[in-house]
Amino acid sequence: MKTFDNAILITGGAGFIGSHVVRLFVNKYPDTLIINLDKLTYAGNLENLTDIEDKKNYLFVKGDIMDEKLVISLFEQHPVTGVIHLAAESHVDRSITNPLEFIGTNVIGTVTLLNACRDHWKNNFKGKCFYQISTDEVYGSLGPEGYFTEDTPYDPQSPYSASKAGADHFVRAYGNTYNLPFLITNCSNNYGPNQFPEKLIPLTINNILHNRLIPVYGKGENIRDWLYVVDHARAIDLVYHKGDKGETYNIGGNNEWKNINLVYQLCDITDKLLGRAAGTSHKLITFVKDRAGHDLRYAIDSSKIRNTLGWMPETSFEEGLTKTIQWYLDHQDWLHHVLTGEYEKYYEQQYLKR
Numbered sequence: 501m502k503t504f505d506n507a508i509l510i511t512g513g514a515g516f517i518g519s520h521v522v523r524l525f526v527n528k529y530p531d532t533l534i535i536n537l538d539k540l541t542y543a544g545n546l547e548n549l550t551d552i553e554d555k556k557n558y559l560f561v562k563g564d565i566m567d568e569k570l571v572i573s574l575f576e577q578h579p580v581t582g583v584i585h586l587a588a589e590s591h592v593d594r595s596i597t598n599p600l601e602f603i604g605t606n607v608i609g610t611v612t613l614l615n616a617c618r619d620h621w622k623n624n625f626k627g628k629c630f631y632q633i634s635t636d637e638v639y640g641s642l643g644p645e646g647y648f649t650e651d652t653p654y655d656p657q658s659p660y661s662a663s664k665a666g667a668d669h670f671v672r673a674y675g676n677t678y679n680l681p682f683l684i685t686n687c688s689n690n691y692g693p694n695q696f697p698e699k700l701i702p703l704t705i706n707n708i709l710h711n712r713l714i715p716v717y718g719k720g721e722n723i724r725d726w727l728y729v730v731d732h733a734r735a736i737d738l739v740y741h742k743g744d745k746g747e748t749y750n751i752g753g754n755n756e757w758k759n760i761n762l763v764y765q766l767c768d769i770t771d772k773l774l775g776r777a778a779g780t781s782h783k784l785i786t787f788v789k790d791r792a793g794h795d796l797r798y799a800i801d802s803s804k805i806r807n808t809l810g811w812m813p814e815t816s817f818e819e820g821l822t823k824t825i826q827w828y829l830d831h832q833d834w835l836h837h838v839l840t841g842e843y844e845k846y847y848e849q850q851y852l853k854r
């Protein structure tokens with residue numbers, strides 16, 4: 501068995517963004533052990549990582565970030581020098597139904613990880629880092645003008661964004677109080693392969709495929725700034741390795757879309773890829789009751805990461821959307837598995853019988 505003198509603990513690596521980050525790090529850093537700690541909630545799916553699961557520098561651990569004993573044991577067993585923290589309850593609608601679950605994972609889970617870093621790294625913080633993956637939603641909602649910068653005051657408007665803001669505050673507080681080296685990035689809406697089909701883009705694609713109504717909240721006037729997930733993973737790699745400790749970087753696609761226009765675009769590309777007549781799926785679009793407290797607009801000013809670290813999105817929206825839609829069309833078994841919970845069988849087969 502290969503031994504490693506450096507390990508990075510990635511939390512939530514079986515989820516949407518986490519799986520792209522784990523893949524990038526496992527392939528790019530073969531001499532670093534990449535530990536993926538994930539509870540495998542409904543949103544975590546090991547089928548996202550079948551291509552790298554047998555790599556020597558990859559270790560999957562099923563567990564909860566709130567499980568203090570487990571988290572400490574990972575630090576004791578492996579030379580963890582960095583934590584890249586993605587595990588979260590991430591869906592705004594679910595946070596409106598069940599806020600407490602979000603406080604558990606997003607706040608208490610984050611503090612559990614911070615305690616482990618503080619206590620295990622103690623007075624030897626050199627070369628160590630806790631990297632918090634956060635969201636633009638902590639800044640609140642924009643009107644028609646302006647952008648979120650790193651200096652925009654926090655003003656979270658949903659239980660989800662309040663829990664992420666709480667977690668970010670704890671990260672900064674641990675930096676200030678215990679000198680724990682940290683990084684925080686706040687990213688805009690991601691899209692791409694492997695996103696659970698409760699979020700707007702994969703939900704719309706799935707509904708088009710099955711000729712189901714496409715629910716558009718309110719009048720569809722809300723605006724989001726979309727970024728291809730692989731570009732986000734590249735930004736995370738860059739910030740982790742080159743970012744200045746204690747700094748915050750905003751990450752965004754500079755790519756704003758009104759929901760209704762995006763849904764039309766999704767209908768048009770999907771119909772074309774399916775060989776259906778242009779406009780076939782427009783009839784599925786249905787305006788439904790608005791989300792409670794629905795943020796109007798998010799838009800990121802990402803000039804800091806562009807100017808200081810040289811990051812830029814590489815995937816145009818048209819290319820990214822086409823790739824994403826094609827991925828869902830080619831992976832209808834994946835969609836079926838995550839929607840029926842069949843991936844749990846995969847976990848049992850793959851990991852419990854070893």
Ligand code: NAD
Nearest residue numbers: 512514515516517539540541543544564565587588689690
């Ligand atoms: P996701 O819901 O797809 O995945 C979350 C992952 O965390 C899942 O694998 C789940 O099993 C795991 N998890 C949940 N609770 C856990 C717990 N208690 N212990 C261990 N693992 C647990 O989320 P995502 O969309 O990939 O988002 C990842 C991170 O990026 C989140 O922190 C989110 O706030 C942030 N973010 C997301 C977006 C976006 O557009 N999706 C944008 C900016 C920031």
Ligand code: DAU
Nearest residue numbers: 590591592635636637688689698699700715716717722759
């Ligand atoms: O901005 C970053 C955030 O983006 C992340 O922090 C969150 O984890 C992620 O879920 C996402 O939040 P949103 O609420 O913006 O994403 P969602 O896909 O749920 O919704 C996008 C927009 O589409 C939003 O204005 C609500 C609307 N919507 C959503 C759904 C699911 C609809 O109109 N109909 C729907 O069925």
